[in-house]
Amino acid sequence: MELKMFILVLGLLVGSLMPLGGASGSPGSGTGQDECKKNNGDEKNGNKTTKKSFPVLSLNYENVRLPFEISLWVLLASLMKLGFHLMPRLSSIVPESCLLIVVGLLVGGLIKLVGKAPPVLESNIFFFYLLPPIILDAGYFLPIRQFTENLGTILMFAVVGTLWNAFFVGGLLYGVCQLEGTNLAGVNLLSCLLFGSVISAVDPVAVLAVFEEIHINELLHILVFGESLLNDAVTVVLYHLFEEFTNAGTITVTDGFLGIVCFLVVSLGGIVVGAIYGILAAFTSRFTSHTRVIEPLFIFVYSYMAYLSAEVFHLSGIMALIACGAVMRPYVEANISHKSHTTIKYFLKMWSSVSDTLIFIFLGVSTVAGPHEWNWIFVVATLVFCLVARVLGVIGLTFVINKFRIVKLTSKDQFIIAYGGLRGAIAFSLVYLLNPKHFPMRNMFLTAIITVIFFTVFVQGMTIRPLVDLLAVKKKQETKRSINEEIHTQFLDHLLTGIEDICGHYGHHHWKDKLNRFNKKYVKKCLIAGERSKEPQLIAFYHKMEMKQAIELVESGGGSKLPSAMPSTVSMQNIQPKKPPQDRALPQLSKAREEEIRKILRTNLQRTRQRLRSYNRHTLIADPFEDGLDEILIKRKKMKELEKKISQMNNYLTVPAPPADSPSVARARLASDPQAWGLKSVTEIPTIKVELVSPQNPESVKVVDEFSKKGSQPKGSEEEGGLTMRVPSSEKQRKDKTPDEEPQPRFMRCLSDPGPAAEDEDEDEPFLP
Amino acid sequence: MGSTNSTLLKIPNVEVLMQETGFSPAHIIRLHDRFKALDKEGRGHLCPHDFGAIKELAMNPIGDRIIGAFFSPGKETVDFHTFVKILAHFRPVDKDRPKEPNSPEPINSRSNKLKFAFQLYDQDKDGKISRDELLQVLRAMLGMQVTDEQLESIADRTIQEADLDRDDTISFEEFRKSLEKINIDHKMSIRFLR
Numbered sequence: 001m002e003l004k005m006f007i008l009v010l011g012l013l014v015g016s017l018m019p020l021g022g023a024s025g026s027p028g029s030g031t032g033q034d035e036c037k038k039n040n041g042d043e044k045n046g047n048k049t050t051k052k053s054f055p056v057l058s059l060n061y062e063n064v065r066l067p068f069e070i071s072l073w074v075l076l077a078s079l080m081k082l083g084f085h086l087m088p089r090l091s092s093i094v095p096e097s098c099l100l101i102v103v104g105l106l107v108g109g110l111i112k113l114v115g116k117a118p119p120v121l122e123s124n125i126f127f128f129y130l131l132p133p134i135i136l137d138a139g140y141f142l143p144i145r146q147f148t149e150n151l152g153t154i155l156m157f158a159v160v161g162t163l164w165n166a167f168f169v170g171g172l173l174y175g176v177c178q179l180e181g182t183n184l185a186g187v188n189l190l191s192c193l194l195f196g197s198v199i200s201a202v203d204p205v206a207v208l209a210v211f212e213e214i215h216i217n218e219l220l221h222i223l224v225f226g227e228s229l230l231n232d233a234v235t236v237v238l239y240h241l242f243e244e245f246t247n248a249g250t251i252t253v254t255d256g257f258l259g260i261v262c263f264l265v266v267s268l269g270g271i272v273v274g275a276i277y278g279i280l281a282a283f284t285s286r287f288t289s290h291t292r293v294i295e296p297l298f299i300f301v302y303s304y305m306a307y308l309s310a311e312v313f314h315l316s317g318i319m320a321l322i323a324c325g326a327v328m329r330p331y332v333e334a335n336i337s338h339k340s341h342t343t344i345k346y347f348l349k350m351w352s353s354v355s356d357t358l359i360f361i362f363l364g365v366s367t368v369a370g371p372h373e374w375n376w377i378f379v380v381a382t383l384v385f386c387l388v389a390r391v392l393g394v395i396g397l398t399f400v401i402n403k404f405r406i407v408k409l410t411s412k413d414q415f416i417i418a419y420g421g422l423r424g425a426i427a428f429s430l431v432y433l434l435n436p437k438h439f440p441m442r443n444m445f446l447t448a449i450i451t452v453i454f455f456t457v458f459v460q461g462m463t464i465r466p467l468v469d470l471l472a473v474k475k476k477q478e479t480k481r482s483i484n485e486e487i488h489t490q491f492l493d494h495l496l497t498g499i500e501d502i503c504g505h506y507g508h509h510h511w512k513d514k515l516n517r518f519n520k521k522y523v524k525k526c527l528i529a530g531e532r533s534k535e536p537q538l539i540a541f542y543h544k545m546e547m548k549q550a551i552e553l554v555e556s557g558g559g560s561k562l563p564s565a566m567p568s569t570v571s572m573q574n575i576q577p578k579k580p581p582q583d584r585a586l587p588q589l590s591k592a593r594e595e596e597i598r599k600i601l602r603t604n605l606q607r608t609r610q611r612l613r614s615y616n617r618h619t620l621i622a623d624p625f626e627d628g629l630d631e632i633l634i635k636r637k638k639m640k641e642l643e644k645k646i647s648q649m650n651n652y653l654t655v656p657a658p659p660a661d662s663p664s665v666a667r668a669r670l671a672s673d674p675q676a677w678g679l680k681s682v683t684e685i686p687t688i689k690v691e692l693v694s695p696q697n698p699e700s701v702k703v704v705d706e707f708s709k710k711g712s713q714p715k716g717s718e719e720e721g722g723l724t725m726r727v728p729s730s731e732k733q734r735k736d737k738t739p740d741e742e743p744q745p746r747f748m749r750c751l752s753d754p755g756p757a758a759e760d761e762d763e764d765e766p767f768l769p
Numbered sequence: 770m771g772s773t774n775s776t777l778l779k780i781p782n783v784e785v786l787m788q789e790t791g792f793s794p795a796h797i798i799r800l801h802d803r804f805k806a807l808d809k810e811g812r813g814h815l816c817p818h819d820f821g822a823i824k825e826l827a828m829n830p831i832g833d834r835i836i837g838a839f840f841s842p843g844k845e846t847v848d849f850h851t852f853v854k855i856l857a858h859f860r861p862v863d864k865d866r867p868k869e870p871n872s873p874e875p876i877n878s879r880s881n882k883l884k885f886a887f888q889l890y891d892q893d894k895d896g897k898i899s900r901d902e903l904l905q906v907l908r909a910m911l912g913m914q915v916t917d918e919q920l921e922s923i924a925d926r927t928i929q930e931a932d933l934d935r936d937d938t939i940s941f942e943e944f945r946k947s948l949e950k951i952n953i954d955h956k957m958s959i960r961f962l963r
Binding site: 477482494497502510536593 | 800803806807820823825826828829830831832835856859861886889890906907910911912914915918919922923925926927929930931944947948950951952954955956957958959960961
């Protein structure tokens with residue numbers, strides 16, 4: 001039913017798209033203009049015309065044509081995405097990219113049927129608007145740890161692999177062109193080499209689109225994906241090199257040498273440009289504590305500027321974007337508010353998703369539109385050589401690389417790497433940019449490239465999932481990192497650094513350690529605002545973990561203990577969480593565990609207070625409960641600290657406190673019996689009480705009860721630092737728990753990010769673990 | 770090649786050493802050179818302050834523990850054999866070695882690497898990491914930037930996650946289990962020592 005409605009809407013949409021489709025000018029046919037002409041004509045015909053009536057409803061399409069069409073395309077792309085997920089059976093067999101290309105073919109075909117010329121994927125639009133979001137998304141969330149661990153391998157594949165592919169394919173194609181029987185003699189060596197260099201680059205868009213759906217293990221994912229990102233520099237250099245040579249006509253050795261220098265300049269220059277913008281962005285984010293609303297904007301604009309600046313100098317824009325995102329992320333995340341972080345994440349995902357969809361649809365449409373020149377031999381030869389080159393390249397390189405790796409690449413890994421070398425829209429756009437005057441064979445190249453792209457995306461994309469299952473390749477581990485792993489990993493890092501120092505060997509760990517020290521000492525102080533610059537990464541990790549777990553706890557089960565009769569000053573209470581299944585969020589949801597979580601929440605809410613307060617009153621509606629909450633929390637924290645000190649000193653008090661019935665009784669008892677505590681801090685108790693009474697009356701009673709009971713517990717019950725409550729009766733325990741429940745719902749509300757619960761753990765890893 | 774042979778001959782029991790640790794002669798020589806460089810007074814064995822002279826080690830938060838690991842309990846000196854044997858823990862694992870059923874586990878097996886790391890935590894050598902020992906390690910790694918309370922929360926949380934038999938300490942088996950997802954072969958190997 002849903003599906004039928006959806007198809008109906010889609011049909012209407014495409015129907016409206018057709019008369020409007022066509023980037024090439026449909027004649028300016030706004031009816032408004034015609035009206036105008038008519039009116040002029042009328043006037044010229046003589047002065048006997050009556051005043052034309054005021055147009056109540058007029059049609060002026062020309063004004064809004066461009067934004068209207070763009071929006072229609074984006075809407076089409078998004079509806080397509082929606083549609084695929086309504087058909088789960090189809091989307092489990094065919095990867096999304098294939099379906100989108102098919103849709104593009106259909107739309108292009110429809111447009112052609114109507115008679116208009118379908119729009120082609122303009123290279124400008126592709127490179128300036130469609131590609132950057134995808135790359136920024138990839139760069140910002142790049143798993144740095146795995147990337148740097150495998151950097152050598154990735155670089156080998158990206159640089160040497162691409163060069164090998166380019167020359168192998170280009171050379172062999174030239175050989176084929178020289179053969180008799182094919183009328184391809186017009187293709188000279190340089191054109192072939194250029195073609196080879198363009199088609200040999202693994203495409204990040206296609207790789208991302210396919211690999212994201214198969215959830216392969218992190219090592220393989222980062223290898224193929226990293227290769228697709230870094231080979232951009234090689235492609236750019238080779239492309240410009242061969243283009244220049246085609247103009248110049250001759251090649252000399254100096255040109256070859258200059259080419260190598262150019263490669264270094266392009267790649268390193270791109271990275272430097274990106275890093276500079278990244279540092280600027282990090283530095284800017286240090287001062288945004290008063291204007292939290294536009295924080296995400298800085299991130300996006302700085303990154304985009306990095307990309308454009310690199311493009312100005314013909315440096316590698318992709319590498320600039322990656323460098324910018326990767327450099328600024330740890331500092332920016334320490335500075336910006338939690339909500340800005342969420343905004344950035346979702347905006348990036350949204351943009352990259354839309355871009356990705358549009359790219360594939362346009363590929364399909366361009367296939368229908370583009371001028372084609374089909375030459376069987378050339379196309380088939382290209383395809384075969386591409387595949388062979390990839391396989392040979394991977395095998396050869398792995399053989400060399402494995403001599404240097406500690407964890408070697410198995411043949412299964414090699415197969416996946418070779419099979420995952422998908423080509424995509426970047427190759428297409430690069431060929432599209434070629435000047436037909438210098439490259440008379442451009443159309444043939446276009447056809448060949450489209451064929452290769454279709455083949456890799458359809459055949460390889462569709463079959464990689466069953467192959468992965470068949471070969472039992474290791475999949476991505478879904479579990480999150482535990483604090484044990486975090487601590488022990490850091491410990492091992494220190495250990496290995498120490499051993500390396502003893503051996504006198506300046507290895508991987510030594511330099512990493514030096515970089516970390518430099519980072520901590522100088523860079524963090526500059527780029528991170530306030531006291532968070534001194535926060536060790538273990539603590540930051542721990543806080544993040546606790547917060548996540550607290551949110552999970554509240555979402556899943558903690559809220560069910562809320563008694564229905566609560567003071568309704570907090571409207572949040574009205575939201576009754578449904579009875580959750582037990583043990584959903586945590587493996588052992590025992591009482592002790594919950595207690596511990598709550599205790600940690602209490603202590604950590606002090607810190608989260610800074611995050612909750614991140615919005616300026618002028619810009620956002622104030623949360624009336626935030627203020628009261630903060631004060632309560634501070635007071636409570638102080639009280640807990642006091643209690644702890646007291647309880648540790650009063651190990652021998654075993655008299656259980658009589659249950660307090662009313663506030664006055666409790667207060668009287670405490671006030672009149674200071675010797676029970678024997679500490680000067682007793683005098684502080686009344687003050688704390690008084691302040692608490694004002695916001696919430698019943699709560700203060702229970703808190704005071706808590707206090708009294710805690711002090712009189714025997715030390716044996718203090719398992720977790722003296723704050724566990726082993727109260728004899730369970731009712732009292734429930735009563736005591738309720739005040740603790742209070743902050744949680746509000747806490748939950750303030751940190752409102754009710755998005756998908758399964759957050760990607762990878763993003764939250766510290767910078768240089 | 771003649772000089773290497775003569776250097777090798779100078780080291781007593783070098784054959785046994787090579788077999789036990791799996792180092793090649795080139796490595797043994799390299800380590801011997803390093804040993805001699807550290808042993809500034811030429812006594813043939815190392816004392817704690819020889820290690821202390823390595824300045825990067827002094828900056829390492831667990832530097833003194835590492836130094837302590839070289840010295841067996843009660844001994845004040847480290848001879849070349851012990852030196853090499855301890856460093857053998859960090860050799861990358863040989864995957865192609867044929868598995869003889871009767872030979873003892875090689876020093877650089879995953880299990881032995883983990884045992885070495887465990888011993889660094891467990892200073893009193895009772896086979897368990899107690900809460901205090903964990904606190905000491907955390908304090909060493911995090912320095913003075915953290916409050917006691919935060920440290921204790923982290924320690925509590927750590928023990929709770931890892932402690933399966935609920936005795937409030939982490940035994941070796943629990944330690945090993947909590948690290949099962951981490952590639953120890955990769956993490957605790959130094960390529961230089963292959």
